[in-house]
Amino acid sequence: MSKKFNILILGASYGSLLASKLLMAGHSVSLVCRRDTATLINSEGTRVRMPVKGREGLVEIDSRQLPGKLSAVTPTDVKPEQYDLVCLAMQEPQYSASGVRELMKAIALAKVPCMSIMNMPPLPYLARIPGLDASGLRACFHDATVWDDFEPGLMTLCSPDPQAFRPPEEKPNVLQVGLPTNFKVARFENPAHTAMLEQMEADIAAARLTVNGEAIDLPVKLKVHDSIFVPLAKWAMLLTGNYRCVGADGMRPIRDAVHGDIELSRQIYGWVVDLCVQLGASRDDMVPFEKYAAAGQGLMKPSSAARALAAGATDIERIDLLVKLVAEQKGLRSESVCETVRLINGWLERNRKAAAEKKAAEAVVA
Structure with a gap:
């Protein structure tokens, strides 16, 4: 049996999509969010709804029915060293918020590999691009100092291609996918960290959701690429x-x-x-x-x-x-x-x- 990983995801809205896929594959996930949202998720789990080709309506993924274990925590409750991977699934300006900033520093100092799922590449990732002066790009960030303690080799980038939104009439633990495309992630510098991503890729690809007694293959996969571009x-x-x-x-x-x-x-x-x-x-x-x-x-x-x-x-x-x-x-x-x-x-x-x-x-x- 392959190893099951413990993943921390900052951002319970968009992050719940990747979380659901990891939970389907049997991995454990902790979502970092506000206290009221954490209480809701710990009580009722998450719901991710997505279209599936060949089926009418939306298929709902209820985290409570999945093999992996889900928990929700506030930034001050996190011990980064307990996790194999940290995923950054919030908007870039949010990382400088009180509580989150301190957590980011703790993650950096714990040297846990990080996968960003932002449109905005983190500064440490930009530093991995040969010939690019990342120090000259600090003005693009809400607060560039948030990224100062991170090692470039421990940061990778995952393109947030799947499109999703929170239905306004629903509770904060519900996410609806509009465009169920794949997450495309670049390799880490450390082959062992890349191998971890590749195992998650394979586990997600093999996972199936049982709907009315039928095991179905859901869209939105994790695809690992050798190119950092x-x-x-x-x-x-x-x-x-x-x-x-x-x-x-x-x-x-x-x-x-x-x-x-x-x-x-x-x-x-x-x-x-x-x-x-x-x-x-x-x-x-x-x-x-x-x-x-x-x-x-x-x-x-x-x-x-x-x-x-x-x-x-x-x-x-x-x-x-x-x-x-x-x-x-x-x-x-x-x-x-x-x-x-x-x-x-x-x-x-x-x-x-x-x-x-x-x-x-x-x-x-x-």
């Missing part, structure tokens, strides 16, 4: 669609951002792909534009980043700025990417000003 394939998609949802006066759906001017989108996509290739990626690591554009036809809402800005967010993940600064290190420039960065900077400045004014007004009233 495979997760960067998301950059071209984000810069072509997600971040271009942001306009000067409002937001537009991803579909419109991509298909409103398809030739401009093709140009931006190709420019980002060329940048990744210059960093060392193979074109085979990248997703063809036609495939991305076809998928974009069904994306009828603005991206989560655009919606957050419209709702007044003062911080979001800045892959737009990251790509701009990486390109500058390579002597490249895209006017379209620069315009996207300018627009997002403008929204953040306005939102921060409004938040400060609101706080000042509340202080006067108090």
Whole structure:
């Protein structure tokens, strides 16, 4: 029998998707979240619902019915040295929050291998890319000091390609998958750590869920890649669609951002792909534009980043700025990417000003 691992996942929302797949494979998972959410999950488990080809409706994965053991904990309850792997499944700005920051430092000092499931590559991962000056990219992060204690060799990146959301009418322990694609993770520097990922990959591939007496194979697998550039394939998609949802006066759906001017989108996509290739990626690591554009036809809402800005967010993940600064290190420039960065900077400045004014007004009233 293969070894069963103990995995810590920071972020109980999106993290519950990977958790469910690991639990199906018999591994143990602890989800880090707020106390009220932890109490709910420890009482009722998690529910992940996803479409399965050939079946009507959604298939629900109830963590209580799976062979692996699930628990939920708050940041202050975690002992990192008890885990074989840490997965980072929150938005980049959240890692500097009180309690989480201290946990991140403890994880780094415990030297537990970490797999990030963020669109934003952690600084230690960027340090693994030959010829890239990670120190020149610190401005892209909400608080770059969060990453200072992590060793690059202990950090890998997993592209969060599966799309999922929390149904607003449901409890926080419910997640619904909209696009059940695979998690694509790059190898670690240590072959033993990569072997751990490969075992998880095999275990997840072999796992089946019993539904009405039938053992069914569910989508959303873990795919381990030797290239450290495979997760960067998301950059071209984000810069072509997600971040271009942001306009000067409002937001537009991803579909419109991509298909409103398809030739401009093709140009931006190709420019980002060329940048990744210059960093060392193979074109085979990248997703063809036609495939991305076809998928974009069904994306009828603005991206989560655009919606957050419209709702007044003062911080979001800045892959737009990251790509701009990486390109500058390579002597490249895209006017379209620069315009996207300018627009997002403008929204953040306005939102921060409004938040400060609101706080000042509340202080006067108090």
